[in-house]
Amino acid sequence: MTTTHRNETRIDVDPEVPLVRITREFDAPPAKVFRAHTDPELFAQWVGPRDTETRVDVFDCHTGGSYRFVTISDGEEYGFRGCFHEVRPDELIVQTFTFEGEPDGVALEKLVLEDLGDGRTRLTSTSLVDSFAGRDAFVASGMEVGVREGYERLDEVLAR
């Protein structure tokens, strides 16, 4: 008999609009999950796949701020940037997102944290782009590994 881990990452593509929806629960209250997304030092410790390192160049995580970070994998640097449309403490982060290797692409991302009680949180992250081809290429690019492993690393950061 196998035990399924309770905190699985779900990645769904929306059938109606060019959007990806990621759902994940965490064994930590919303304030702690929020802080791991808004504090650049914590953020750099978990974002991305296990075999990468992240260097945060700009991380002004409040409404109207902006960010840039670089993920380093096998000596190669991959830059990501955007602006924070809205940051509502412990609840919501709405931001834009561009991978600098594809500078004309841009996604509108919304992170929602729900308090499940008992020190648990449900995170729902949506990423909206302007074409289904773009959305499907993003999903096919291997983002799934980065998301799953990133959230496992986030579990570890939250458990400290």
Place this chain on the structure above:
Amino acid sequence: MTTTHRNETRIDVDPEVPLVRITREFDAPPAKVFRAHTDPELFAQWVGPRDTETRVDVFDCHTGGSYRFVTISDGEEYGFRGCFHEVRPDELIVQTFTFEGEPDGVALEKLVLEDLGDGRTRLTSTSLVDSFAGRDAFVASGMEVGVREGYERLDEVLAR
């Protein structure tokens, strides 16, 4: 025989994705049309329908900046805000957009300026949201009048 004005505003809803596309030509070069979008004093002179006034509170129009302005109509104030994801001189502005009366709604807007030569510019502005119902409500809200009249006022600003 009637003469159709050359610089008509086209507003199209995309059949595939929840996006509105506005197309308009201007008798001015891209640099001038761009400046009328990025200089807060000029912007306030043309944005919105004829019977409104605009007060710009924040307008930090560069990559990573943000904005807030208020449109005053019949003594009522309507606030709009967002962040500038990317501002590429004379070419492109990518920004987020929220009407504060509906604080959970957010659109990803992309303004593209094309040089048509002979001192003329084609502007294409797209607005992407996460549902067709939201997009269609936005179009039904009377935005068309504001867009058409706003661009007529922009013609006047550009002619000075």
